[in-house]
Amino acid sequence: MTQREISTELMDGPAAAHAEEAFRDVYAEVFAEPPYGEGPEEVAAAFRRFRSQTRRRTFRAALSRGAGGEPVGIAYGHALESDNDWWGRLTEPVPDEVRREDGRRTFGLMELAVRRAWRGQGVARRLHSVVLDGLTAERVLLNVHPNNVAATAAYRSWGYRKVGDAHPYDAADQHAVMMLDVGSVHAMEETMEETGVKQEAVVAVLREDGRILVILRGPQARRPGHWAPPAGTIESGERQQDALVREVREELGLRVAPLAKVWESATDDGGFVLHWWTAAVEGGELVPDPGEVSEVRWVTAEEFMELQPTFPGDHSFFTDVLPKL
Structure with missing residues (x-):
């Protein structure tokens, strides 16, 4: 899709x-996954809170649906x-x-979740953009589980910074508390529109023995x-995971399996939004396309910082991101 x-x-x-049923369906599926492992009791408690929250004057939410109307993502x-x-x-x-x-x-951004098949x-x-659209608040606050590396990396790439640690509710694991300046989001979106x-x-992101x-x-x-x-353009209608597999095969001759999206950024010339994915090499032979690749190296983070030009x-x-993966 x-x-x-x-x-x-x-x-x-x-x-x-x-x-509520659509929000619950997404929540129950996403938060059953590691590192959360929530079951029916936790979901029921979450939606007792949800009902109370929806009665607040300032409550707002975003709901994403697929072509058939099935709920695929939530934020509120x-x-x-x-x-x-x-x-x-x-x-x-x-x-x-x-x-x-x-x-x-x-x-306070209480939840933001997307079903695995639509990530x-x-x-x-x-979802994040829609739920914040027109917001008059100065800042956004959220909690993220420290073992959810992909979510933490995404929030950082959107401009959030960690301000502390907390247990969001009794018996909850310790989460990182992150804050976003709303003005910086609006400025970034305006810049992206202006630069086209x-x-x-x-x-x-292909890793082997710490390199x-x-x-x-x-x-x-x-x-x-x-x-x-290695990187490449996502073709029209192509999923990020499929583009990852195709680009690595075309440029390097390797067969890879996508693992997780861990970061999002923009190129310094404003031309592209970059979606960073970890992947596992499953086969193939490392045979670079000479037109696309002049040399290949396996490097540590420190060695990469010494390469020129980058x-x-x-x-x-x-x-910032790689050390936490």
Whole structure:
């Protein structure tokens, strides 16, 4: 299924309450997976909270559906009141000015989840954009499980930064608390519109014994002569995972299995949105296409930072994302 066949609707509290079954279906499937492992009791508790949350004046939600109407992704939250306990659950206190709430300053993003079969198609990013569209809050706050590497990397790539750790509710695992400046999101979206970012590409993160496969781009490649992980444009109607498999096969002769999307970024010239995926090599023979690849190396993060030339935007992956994978 392509992203064009997925619709995303912004909802207020009453509309979301009416669609509770769709929200529950997505939540139950996603949070049954590791690292959460939630069962019927946890889901029931989550939707007792959901019903209470939908009655809040500031509640808003986004629901994505596939072509047949099946729910595939959800996002929802509400503004934090002055008496909220979010800040009080942090393991280490933050300054009073940071934790100050007035019912308008901070939007608490309670959940954002996409079913496995629809991941890698930009659904999470779309849900996030829709639920924040027109938001007047200064900032967004969320909790993310530290073992959910893909989600943590996505939030970082969208501009979130960690402000502490907390147990979101009694008996919950410790989560990272992350914050986003809403103004930075709007500025990024305006920049992408102004620079005409319309193309998307996939980046292959292939690991072996603590090293990453990187290539020196060949004479026929876009921006030749740069060191970078293998990457290529996603064709119209193509899933990110399928583009990953195709590009690695075409450029390197290897057969790979996509594992997880771990990061999202933009090229420094504003021409592409990059979707970074880890993958496992399952077969084939390493035979680079000489037009696309001049040289292949397996390097550590430190060795990559010493290569010249590289793309500045790639450095954040090697310094901030890769160590946590």
